[in-house]
Amino acid sequence: MAAKVYFPSCCLPAQSAVLLGCKLGRRDSFLVLATMSFPFTPNRVKSFLASVAPRDTPPWCDFRPEVLGICNVSADWRVLDDESSLTAHSLCKIFNGEAWLEVELHAGSTSPSSCNIYRRDTNGHYNLRSPRTVVFAHYNQREAVTVRWLAEDSSDFTSMEEQTADVTKEPSEMALFFTALSCNEQIFLPPPCEDDLEEKQSTGSSVCLRHWQDAGPEGSIVVELGKAACRPIRRVGAWFLALVAPLFICRLWTIAPLPWIGDCLSTWLQLHHQHDRLRVVFSPPVVKVPPRLTPPRCADMICSMLLDSLLGLLLISHIYPHGHLEAATDALPVFTQAVAGHLQELLQWLMGAPAGLKLNSTLACTLGRFFLYHIHLWLSYVSMLVPYVGPVLWYGGLLATLGVSLLLSMLIDITSLLTVHVYCFYVYAARLYRLQVCGLSSLWRLFRGKKWNVLRHRVDSCQYDVDQLFLGTLLFTILLFLLPTTALFYLVFTLLRLMVIGGQVVLSRTIWLINGLPVFSLVQRLLCGYNLAGGVEFEVLTQTSKSILNVSMQIQPLSVWAVLRRFWLPSRVMVHRSPNPTQLVATILSGELVQPWYRGGSGWG
Amino acid sequence: MGAVLTGRERNYHYNCALGSTRAANRQLAWTPILGSFGTLRRGRRMEEPGATRMASCRGDPLVFSERKQHGLSIEYTLSSPGVSxxxxxxxxxxxxxxxxxxxxxxxxxxxxxxxxxxxxxxxxxxLHWIRVQHESILVISGTGVQLSTCFASGRCDTHFIEMDVVQDIVINEGIHRQAVIYYLCVLVRNNQKNGLKAILPVFLAARPRLDCLRKVYRGCQEILHTEPNISTCVMDR
Structure with missing residues (x-):
């Protein structure tokens, strides 16, 4: 296997220099962080390296910077003279690293003419590494340092720590590369301010390094004010939450029917969700890992909540002053009357000869009357509800300041309350239909001389007497001839129910979208894509020597889909998997109840 | 080898010095129409030294080219004629x-x-998502395998697989509609658990014939599995 040297393309020295960097894991890979030009004193260099050594290195790897080797720059095509190779020899003895790199460059060229790697053996001698082939990868230091590594197969920093608890498995090399760079960030930081300079002078400011220089955080008064305001805001928020918290963790909610009711009400779930988020946002930050390595969950949460509230405020400013709410409340009784009228017409039509079908008129009449009575019941129920809908909408609408998602979930609840009759119709019809289908299937078995063995869960053959067979066949015929009537009622009410569920699914999808959209990450990806790295790509450059392959390594930004998949915020309420169409049809045909598919689970649908 | 530079290589060299190849490509990708006209013209003079004409399994003409770097890396590119x-x-x-x-x-x-x-x-x-112009596989010794697909608009999709997870590169036999076809694929190992994580087919759009695949297979295996000859010398004289 060829050894690898990652070399920053901005650091190609004009004169001979020493390479600073670190080794990546147990592989033969070397990451060059900076070059240091002559002259220097070894003690200064050592103290400088000790001062910039990363403090919180991950336990599975040592990324402390060390002197990796030397880069000789020759002015012409001449072979290096003895004197400089002698210097190299003495240098490797002084710094005494595990390995020693010797890169030779021609002035003005970007690719090395030779690159030798020596390894220290047990006696302290440096031997040339056996396959002399080297892959020399040029990388853009600015991009590589400012980027966050989020490749598909690389998990988060913390989980990586856990998974490498067994030492045999190392994380992938690219993960090591980016972790090493972010651990050694201190090298790239701008030189300290004037006050610290005196202190620094004693340690090693005389070391002359060549690398990409971070311009440092921008001095902006807004940022400073924001930083200063951050803590008081967090404290006020935490205090406020402490006031509200008893409402959510009250023991009253554990009494028997209440948890079940709470789970059914999407408004309650959404309120819970908002509360959880606020708690996460206002809780004190846990600083465990370098911030560049943790996904910006908090920022995403804050942004999505702000967006939610903004949409809610827009909606309020549109609805309240123009009196849309009052108009809607006034229109509700008229609307329900119209719906009831249509339903009654539909039932009358079903009781006659719908679409020319000749149904069992007695059964159709009975069923029709039964459902007509239900419509009557529903009308009185709605007329009881209507006076309360207006105030509930008016005051509940104010909740939209907390987020438009809350308003939408309230809308879902109101729809399911107002369409109780559709649900009832559907359940009655489905139960009736299911009863008939089950009876038909078991009588069909009797017809064939078989029966269902409950103990063994299989169909056994069975001897029936003549009476049993006669009665069974008679019942089978009756059920079969009554089936079309029931099936028609069932079909119509299933369609009504599916329409209501479809509307609710659209609403809950919207809520899921508002809750989950990682606005901050998305904007970050769209505005400065190279901040999130999804992968690398290599390009083969010219070959200057037989044993060296020059490649340039570029960072690929994470694709927008990958950003969405990775940063999608979990949602408490409305996650729904659209049902499998064949499964849905099978459920409907067998007469089982179609469950509303907008509850339970979390994450990216 | 190093002394003779073809035009394309010199271009690469220049780009390395600036470090801006990708950025330029990305800009190109955002202006698909302009990019497509660029490739339209490029499609005419696709012939490079070392390129051979081949046919896909459907009988379409393909241009097959190879860039080899002394047992360290090998790149095979299959280009289809440009959109006219x-x-x-x-x-x-x-x-x-x-x-x-x-x-x-x-x-x-x-x-x-x-x-x-x-x-x-x-x-x-x-032009931007469907029509594939070039497909290439690049194997770098000890580093990884890179699959890239360039579309007619100039947009390139690149997928790099590190050598740790590359189990092998093999030729597979598959049934496509009513025909049995051969395809090259990269086997990706699952590092956490043992076993395969994915099988990534290469040259999915070009679908070359077996003779071409054999060439690519041999070249890739050479890089994947041969150790360079060993020579030792000691620094301390």
């Missing part, structure tokens, strides 16, 4: 000749406008 401008023009003209009389007869100029917009969008989608 005349076929695009014919397509648009055909749609216009059909919709123009219809819209004049129905007195709905919006119909013509929407047809135009739909055709333009369709061409954009076709």
């Amino acid at each position: 401008l005349s076929s695009l023009l014919c397509c648009t003209l055909a749609v216009w000749t059909v919709t123009y009389p219809v819209s004049t007869y129905a007195q709905a100029p919006a119909l013509l406008a929407s047809a135009t917009v739909i055709v333009m969008l369709g061409i954009l989608v076709y």
Whole structure:
């Protein structure tokens, strides 16, 4: 296997220099962080390296910077003279690293003419590494340092720590590369301010390094004010939450029917969700890992909540002053009357000869009357509800300041309350239909001389007497001839129910979208894509020597889909998997109840 | 080897010095029309030294080229002939000749406008996401395998697989519609658990024949599995 040297393309020295960097894991890979030009004193260099050594290195790897080797720059095509190779020899003895790199460059060229790697053996001698082939990868230091590594197969920093608890498995090399760079960030930081300079002078400011220089955080008064305001805001928020918290963790909610009711009400779930988020946002930050390595969950949460509230405020400013709410409340009784009228017409039509079908008129009449009575019941129920809908909408609408998602979930609840009759119709019809289908299937078995063995869960053959067979066949015929009537009622009410569920699914999808959209990450990806790295790509450059392959390594930004998949915020309420169409049809045909598919689970649908 | 630089290599060299190849490509990808005209012209003079003409399993012409670097890396590229401008023009003209009389007869100029917009969008989608211009596999010793697909608009999709997870590169036999075809694929190992994580097919759009695949297979295996010859020398003299 060829050894690898990652070399920053901005650091190609004009004169001979020493390479600073670190080794990546147990592989033969070397990451060059900076070059240091002559002259220097070894003690200064050592103290400088000790001062910039990363403090919180991950336990599975040592990324402390060390002197990796030397880069000789020759002015012409001449072979290096003895004197400089002698210097190299003495240098490797002084710094005494595990390995020693010797890169030779021609002035003005970007690719090395030779690159030798020596390894220290047990006696302290440096031997040339056996396959002399080297892959020399040029990388853009600015991009590589400012980027966050989020490749598909690389998990988060913390989980990586856990998974490498067994030492045999190392994380992938690219993960090591980016972790090493972010651990050694201190090298790239701008030189300290004037006050610290005196202190620094004693340690090693005389070391002359060549690398990409971070311009440092921008001095902006807004940022400073924001930083200063951050803590008081967090404290006020935490205090406020402490006031509200008893409402959510009250023991009253554990009494028997209440948890079940709470789970059914999407408004309650959404309120819970908002509360959880606020708690996460206002809780004190846990600083465990370098911030560049943790996904910006908090920022995403804050942004999505702000967006939610903004949409809610827009909606309020549109609805309240123009009196849309009052108009809607006034229109509700008229609307329900119209719906009831249509339903009654539909039932009358079903009781006659719908679409020319000749149904069992007695059964159709009975069923029709039964459902007509239900419509009557529903009308009185709605007329009881209507006076309360207006105030509930008016005051509940104010909740939209907390987020438009809350308003939408309230809308879902109101729809399911107002369409109780559709649900009832559907359940009655489905139960009736299911009863008939089950009876038909078991009588069909009797017809064939078989029966269902409950103990063994299989169909056994069975001897029936003549009476049993006669009665069974008679019942089978009756059920079969009554089936079309029931099936028609069932079909119509299933369609009504599916329409209501479809509307609710659209609403809950919207809520899921508002809750989950990682606005901050998305904007970050769209505005400065190279901040999130999804992968690398290599390009083969010219070959200057037989044993060296020059490649340039570029960072690929994470694709927008990958950003969405990775940063999608979990949602408490409305996650729904659209049902499998064949499964849905099978459920409907067998007469089982179609469950509303907008509850339970979390994450990216 | 190093002394003779072809035009393309010199271009690479220049880009390395600036470090801006990708950025330029990305800009190109955002202007698909301009990019597509670029490749249209490039399609004509696709012939490079070392390129050979091949045929895909459907009988379409392909240009096969190889870039080899002394047992350290190997890159195989399969290019299909570029999109011809005349076929695009014919397509648009055909749609216009059909919709123009219809819209004049129905007195709905919006119909013509929407047809135009739909055709333009369709061409954009076709050039940007569907029509594949080049496909290549690059194997770098000890580093990894890179699969890239370049579309007619100049957009390139690149997927790099590190050597730790590359189990092997093999030729597989598969059934596609009513034919048995051969395809090259990269086996990706699952590092956490033992076993395969994915099988990534290469040259999915070009679908070359077995003779071409054999060449690519041998070249890749050479890089993947041979150790360079060993020579030792000691620094301390």
